[in-house]
Amino acid sequence: GIQVEQSPPDLILQEGANSTLRCNFSDSVNNLQWFHQNPWGQLINLFYIPSGTKQNGRLSATTVATERYSLLYISSSQTTDSGVYFCAGWPVEYGNKLVFGAGTILRVKS
Amino acid sequence: DTAVSQTPKYLVTQMGNDKSIKCEQNLGHDTMYWYKQDSKKFLKIMFSYNNKELIINETVPNRFSPKSPDKAHLNLHINSLELGDSAVYFCASSQIVRDRGRQHYPSGANVLTFGAGSRLTVL
Numbered sequence: 001g002i003q004v005e006q007s008p009p010d011l012i013l014q015e016g017a018n019s020t021l022r023c024n025f026s027d028s029v030n031n032l033q034w035f036h037q038n039p040w041g042q043l044i045n046l047f048y049i050p051s052g053t054k055q056n057g058r059l060s061a062t063t064v065a066t067e068r069y070s071l072l073y074i075s076s077s078q079t080t081d082s083g084v085y086f087c088a089g090w091p092v093e094y095g096n097k098l099v100f101g102a103g104t105i106l107r108v109k110s
Numbered sequence: 111d112t113a114v115s116q117t118p119k120y121l122v123t124q125m126g127n128d129k130s131i132k133c134e135q136n137l138g139h140d141t142m143y144w145y146k147q148d149s150k151k152f153l154k155i156m157f158s159y160n161n162k163e164l165i166i167n168e169t170v171p172n173r174f175s176p177k178s179p180d181k182a183h184l185n186l187h188i189n190s191l192e193l194g195d196s197a198v199y200f201c202a203s204s205q206i207v208r209d210r211g212r213q214h215y216p217s218g219a220n221v222l223t224f225g226a227g228s229r230l231t232v233l
Contacts, residue, residue: 031221033221033222035224037151041198041226041227041229042224042226042227043200043224043227044224045221045222045223048221084151086153088153088222097155097158097166097168098143098155098222100152100153100154102150102151102152103151103152105151
């Protein structure tokens with residue numbers, strides 16, 4: 001099956017710093033999503049980004065579908081950004097389930 | 111107002127018991143899912159229903175039985191609970207499109223929306 005690799009696996013930032021999270025897919029996917037799981041466990045949609053670039057406040061995401069990767073940028077990080085960031089996509093070959101990466105654990109220190 | 115709601119949020123029970131988790135969505139979506147998140151935070155799909163029809167059934171012990179009475183509800187019943195069943199179970203929903211009757215993936219902006227999770231602890 002498709003492999004979804006996220007890097008780095010964990011990250012510690014000082015408040016105010018910027019960071020880039022990466023997601024690589026071993027095969028083509030449709031409808032890539034980024035999620036944030038907050039420290040209370042809630043999974044929140046950040047971006048639906050099959051291709052191109054989108055911005056939402058301090059967060060932005062870029063997907064290059066032809067090269068099978070996506071990037072999530074966090075600028076001016078805040079302690080509330082802490083949690084786990086997941087990317088997920090629907091494999092083109094068998095598009096009936098959303099496959100998740102293992103996540104990047106982010107801790108922002110004040 | 112909650113889009114995808116699960117109950118209970120926490121469940122602590124003894125090995126061997128039977129328990130159920132309920133899920134309801136008010137987004138008008140036609141597809142619902144159960145995902146399991148293990149202690150290492152890995153999220154894996156278990157089941158998916160589209161308009162009450164089972165479309166995904168991953169390799170899950172048959173002690174787990176999903177039921178979808180209508181497209182807005184998807185429940186998960188677990189028999190003879192084991193220690194390894196301890197996890198967080200997430201319900202999700204989406205509106206899907208069918209591609210040549212084979213593939214199903216969310217259409218446009220109706221991507222997966224998750225419930226708050228149900229943390230099951232088996233003692």
